[in-house]
Amino acid sequence: xxxxxxxxxxxxxxxxxxxxxxxxxxxxxxxxxxxxxxxxxxxxxxxxxxxxxxxxxxxxxxxxxxxxxxxxxxxxxxxxxxxxxxxxxxxxxxxxxxxxxxxxxxxxxxxxxx
Amino acid sequence: xxxxxxxxxxxxxxxxxxxxxxxxxxxxxxxxxxxxxxxxxxxxxxxxxxxxxxxxxxxxxxxxxxxxxxxxxxxxxxxxxxxxxxxxxxxxxxxxxxxxxxxxxxxxxxxxxx
Numbered sequence: 642x643x644x645x646x647x648x649x650x651x652x653x654x655x656x657x658x659x660x661x662x663x664x665x666x667x668x669x670x671x672x673x674x675x676x677x678x679x680x681x682x683x684x685x686x687x688x689x690x691x692x693x694x695x696x697x698x699x700x701x702x703x704x705x706x707x708x709x710x711x712x713x714x715x716x717x718x719x720x721x722x723x724x725x726x727x728x729x730x731x732x733x734x735x736x737x738x739x740x741x742x743x744x745x746x747x748x749x750x751x752x753x754x755x
Numbered sequence: 756x757x758x759x760x761x762x763x764x765x766x767x768x769x770x771x772x773x774x775x776x777x778x779x780x781x782x783x784x785x786x787x788x789x790x791x792x793x794x795x796x797x798x799x800x801x802x803x804x805x806x807x808x809x810x811x812x813x814x815x816x817x818x819x820x821x822x823x824x825x826x827x828x829x830x831x832x833x834x835x836x837x838x839x840x841x842x843x844x845x846x847x848x849x850x851x852x853x854x855x856x857x858x859x860x861x862x863x864x865x866x867x868x869x
Contacts, residue, residue: 675856682846684861741855
């Protein structure tokens, strides 16, 4: 089955700096890679996703890059703000036509300090 | 998107009792729902895939006789934790897919077993 590794486990940045979180996956058939932000006691919130036919996607301060050959993808947050502090999870899935099973990374706790 | 609710949002029970958690799709008929478990400071782990009108598919290591899943309608899936023990204390989250890759998560249920 799919295995997703995520680094770093914790990340502390100063407000205004950039944050980068990296993930690798094992199943070359995976074709969908979402990123989630989770605050304590809340549900995961989709912040950006990318499909295997795209190498990069950007949404305001958030961007994701995908390298299918190396089987890794990264989340980039620019101009970080205190409200960006949360746990971030990457995930990978393979769409079978009816539904896709998500395999999550281990999570990164991002702390944005003033 | 899709609106997903869970009930209860939190529950405390005595060891040995059973607890039922409901996951409802409020605006979409979901043929497939997923159940995840998240221990403190850990990632989301898929427990099972719930298919309407058929038996659930459990992930390796998840006891199907302990975690009973029923998906009797297109808008409701239930997870029953039977004979709960303190090690079952966790955050249980359901999600549904709409035929594409994206999953829509419920708000989660915090289970504490005394």
